Amino acid sequence: MARRKRRKTRVVITGISGRLGQLLTRRLHRLEDHEIIGIDRRFFRRRPKDVEHLRIDIRRKACEDLFRTKKIDVIYHLGLMHDPRRGSQEHHTWNILGTQRVFDYARRHGVPKxxxxxxxxxxxxxxxxxxxxxxxxxxxxxxxxxxxRDLISVDMMAQSYFWKAPEIETVVLRPVHILGGVDNAMSNYLRLQRPPVIFGFDPMMQVIHEEDMVSAIHAAATPGLRGIYNVTGPDALPLRRLVGLAGKKPLEMPHVLAPTIARQAWMMRLLDAPAAELEYLRFAVTVDGSRAKQLLRLNPQYSAADSARAALRLGAWDAPSDAANQAEDSKGATAA
Amino acid sequence: MADEQRGGAARRIGRTARVARATAGQIIAAAESRRPQRLVERLWGELSEAASEAKSLLGGGGWRISEDELERRYAYLIDHQNLGEAGVDPFGFSPEYVRKVIPMIEFLHRIWFRVESHDIDNVPEQGRCLLVGNHSGQLPFDGMMIGASLLLERDPPRMIRSMVEKFAIRTPWFGTFCMRCGQVTGLPDNCRRLLERDESVMVFPEGARGISKPFKNRYKLGRFGHGFMRLALETGSPIVPIGVVGAEEQIINVGNFEGLARLLNAPNIPIAPLALVLGPLAMWPAPVKYRIYFGEPLYFEGDANDDDAVIAKKVAVVTSAIEKLVARGLEERRGVFI
Structure with a gap:
């Protein structure tokens, strides 16, 4: 070999078996200059041969050996638990202690990002x-x-490392609703037969396609970047329009009854969202994503319509060439 | 603590009672001087004149804007607004929705209130500007009529974005209606961003103090907040003063149910004496005639973070301009309904 090979970027992805973890793995794997190590208790389907997978809890001591023996360049901490059916105690310890461990390892073993x-x-x-x-x-x-509240604590904890450990470049990404094959509240909402909406309310919604989100996560690893970023996709649109884009007919519910109905549905396991999430159907949470657009150089490739359609296919995998073509197509469309 | 609260309640009841007694006193004094008969006769005369004006407008069909004209204005709006992919801007404004509800707005504007606007070209054709007006009339029809005038009468049309109470946003249907018609939650951050996008923003710095004042204080400006001036200085926006005459008489109010309003989280609940006769219809505005006066744009310079005293001087310039416009309107009008 004529020239020496550059050392590959060695990254750790927590929660690698989740949808975003898998998409990120696929993206980095295709770049061919990354060495990927995943940490997740869950089974990793479709794992590429050269991706190392530690099937252990992030809180276990055995994890530290990994950081002790190998020089890690980036930790992508995607392994937060969002399952509302899990007990709040488990949620709390998993998310908070897990995040604390991640930052401890990073600090002790000199992970820069x-x-x-x-x-x-x-x-x-x-x-x-x-x-x-x-x-x-x-x-x-x-x-x-x-x-x-544990997500808020985790977010705050990460912020505290800006000053506790200034040598680590910490990036906190706050994306809007991610749509696609992911298993999250908004995608699951659009997958309902008749997504419920509340009489007389039609808040603005922001969504982002999972592939665009993966681009954002990848861009956040750029050396030199740190801080908090709201990550947005295409322009905001009203909730009913979004439901329409997914090809669904909304189910109108009066606000006085909605919480009761939702609570019953939750207890009967017809609905996997707690009643408190109904507030999202009344009031908007729309964020300013200009900082991320500018500093992370994000340019969403997928429209709201693409994202809404993508949400209907839980866990579906495009053949890699398809996805690339699609991205190419939309690039062409914007250029034209 | 409880004593204080009770004391507060007693004070409020006392105040309401005083207002009621004063109003009753006025009514009795007026009755003794045989004024009510003359007043009723005069109002009746005005009302029938207004009715015949409305009837001729309705009969001729001339009150609706023509379809071509509407199309032209609509196309202009779409071209000049930063709309997103879905035809809705990030604040929730949708020209398409406005087009759907325009017949209702037109009816209120041309027939019900027979709005007369003066010097409407004082509102710049484009670029950021802050429209500042006197707020009155219990329900915010004044803002709606100013918006309708700029949309239907000004050429080219200008879309105004006004700041509304968050109570409105929380109300089903009405909140969505407001948002789709371009209104936004009244927050300084929203106002700043709209001005930075070169929009024209309508504010009523009197806020709830202005709109819910009792009938006896009509056409007296309430205290103006300073936030609008700081925003104008920060963003370098000219201020267009607006005087609205007529709205004060649309709903008669002798005081406010403060405790009830707090209980319901509403900005205010007026005590409308006409409710004794009309029931809930007392909250529907009377067909008063609106006169809207647009003043010349005022330009201010200075530091947005100056002392309150410095800002207050600049605010006083705006209030006196509005007072002048209101005084001119009061002088020019012959009656409440004509």
Missing amino acids: VVLLSSTDVYGPQDDNPAFISEDAPLLGAQRFSQI
């Missing part, structure tokens, strides 16, 4: 939200929706 996936849910839907919430806004999400 940690990327945390938070969410714009931390701001919470309120009737007096500005139309463009900036990254400095207070995190009021837990006001009515208490299950979100």
Whole structure:
């Protein structure tokens, strides 16, 4: 070989078996200059042969050996639990202690970059939200929706490492609703037969396609970047329009009955969203994504219509060539 | 603590009672001087004149804007607004929706209130500007009529974005109606961003103090907040003063149910004496005639973070301009309904 091969970027992805973890793995794997190590208790289907997978809990001591023996360049911390059916205690310890471990390892073993996936849910839907919430806004999400409080704690904890460990470049990404094959509240909502909406309310919604989100996560690893970024996709649109784009007919519910119906449906396991999430159908949480667009150089490739359609296919995988073509197509469309 | 609260309640009841007694006193004094008969006769005369004006407009069909004209204005709006992919801007404004509800707005504008606007070209054709007006009439029809005038009478049309109470946003249907018609939650951040996008923003710095004042204080400006001036200085926006005459008489109010309003989280609940006769219809505005006066744009310079005293001087310039416009309107009008 004529020239020496450059050392590959060695990354750790927590929560690698989740949808976003898998998409990120596929993206990085195709670049062929990354060495990927995943940490997740869950089974990783479709794992490429050269991707190392530690099937252990991030909180276990055994994880530290990995950081002790190998020099890691980036940690993508995607392994937060969002399952509302899990007990709140498990949620809390998993998310908070897990995140603390990630930052501990990074600090002790000199990992220069940690990327945390938070969410714009931390701001919470309120009737007096500005139309463009900036990254400095207070995190009021837990006001009515208490299950979100551990996400807020994790977000805050990551922020505290800006000063506790200034040598680590910490990036906190707060994306809007991610749509696609992911298993999250908004995608699941669009997958319902008749997504419920509330009489007389039609808040503005922001969504982002999962592939665009993966681009954002990847861009966040660029050396030199740190800070908090709201990540937005295409332009905001009214909720009913979004439901229409998914080809669904909304189910109108009066606000006085909606919480009761939702609670019953939740207990009967017909609906996997707690009643508090109904507030998202009344009031908007729309954020200002200009910082991320500028500094992470994001340019969403998928329209709201593409994203809404993508949400209907839970766990579906495009053949890699398809996805690339699609991205190429939409690039062509914007250029034209 | 409880004592204080009770004291507060007692004070409020006392105040309401005083207002009621004063109003009753006025009514009795007026009755003794045989004024009511003359007043009723005069109002009846005005009303029938207004009715015949409305009837001729309705009969001729001339009150609707022509289809071509509407199309032209609509196309202009779409070209000059930064709309997103879905035809809705990030604040929730949808020209398509406005087009759907325009017949209702037109009816209120041309027939019900027979709005007369003066010097409408004082509102710049484009570029950021802050429209500042006097707020009155219990329900915010004044803002709606200013918007309708700029949309239907000004050429080329100008879309105004006004700042509304968050209570409106929380109200089903009405909140969506406001948002789709271009209104936004009244927050300084929203106002700043709209001005930075070169929009024309309507504000009523009196806020709830202005709109819910009792009938006896009509056409007296309430205290103006300073936020609008700081925003104008920060964004370098000219201020267009607006005087609205007529709206004060649309709903008669002798005071406010403060406790009830707090309980319901509403900005205010007026005590409308006509409700004794008309029931809930007392909250529907009377067909008063609106006169809207647009003043010349005022330009201010200075530091947005100056002392309150410095800002207050600049605010006083705006209030006196509005007072002048209102005084001119009061002088020019012959009656409440004509």
